Amino acid sequence: MAGHVENAARTELLLTLERSENPLGAGAAREALLSAEIDVSEATAGRILRDLEQKGLAVKIGVQGRRITEKGRQAVEAIRRQQDYEISKEALLQSLRTTKKRELIDLIIARRALESEAARLAALNGTEEEIEALKAILAETRHLILAGKSMACADRDFHARIAAMSRNPILEAALKLIWHNGQYSPLLEAIRHKRGRTLGGDHERIFQAIASGDGERARLAMADHMDNVLRDVEELEE
Secondary structure (H helix, E strand, O other), X not given: OOHHHHHHHHHHHHHHHHHOOXXXXXXXXXXXXXXXXXXXXXXXXXXXXXXXHHOOOEEEEOOOEEEEOHHHHHHXXXXXXXXXXXXXXXXXXXXXXXXXXXXXXXXXXXXXXXXXXXXXXXXXXXXXXXXXXXXXXXHHHHHHHHOOOOOHHHHHXXXXXXXXHOOOHHHHHHHHHHHOXXXXXXXXXXXXXXXOOOHHHHHXXXXXXXXXXXXXXXXXXXXXXXXXXXXXXXXXXX
8 A cells, every 4th residue: 555545544543533432443444534535445444553552642442442542632633733734834825826916015025024034133143154155146146137147046045045044943934935936036036127127136235234243234224125126016017
């Protein structure tokens, strides 16, 4: 049986045990899996139940079958938290897969709040090596602009480096979700180009502020950058 099918069966049986008022035997376990559109043999269902018992997630009750343990209930809570997270993440990612003007504006406003704080923290926490890496990205950006090439990837690298320098994993993770849409940077680059500007135009000032170690100056430089991007998008015709 394919590994992903067995993993799905194991998760479903654990959830079934948590819901069940009575001990669960192999036959009932197979029926529960079939209801969830997971087709396994009764022998396989029994083996999975034994596996759950060996892991301390279930306990055998004579010949009646198995009940869930407290450890099993904790595992169910973890499963449900993960499922809720995946649903929330997919909803957010779906909102990022749009090129509608209003939703793009909302994304930039969210970025302004998050990235301004990331820049402030980067100025306070960045190491000399990270400053040099950020400087190298800036140099690559200039090279791409002079060559007339897209600098969308360099733009993502610049902002991602600053987020990593913030030393705030929650802030960095939130920004990664926003950046997950691959069309985002190229789209903004096209909009700014249409307005006669480039995405890298404000990066020099952001870099200098971060390199100086002045957190407030870095925060304002990033906020100004995102305001400029926001203005270009707002002025775009529908």
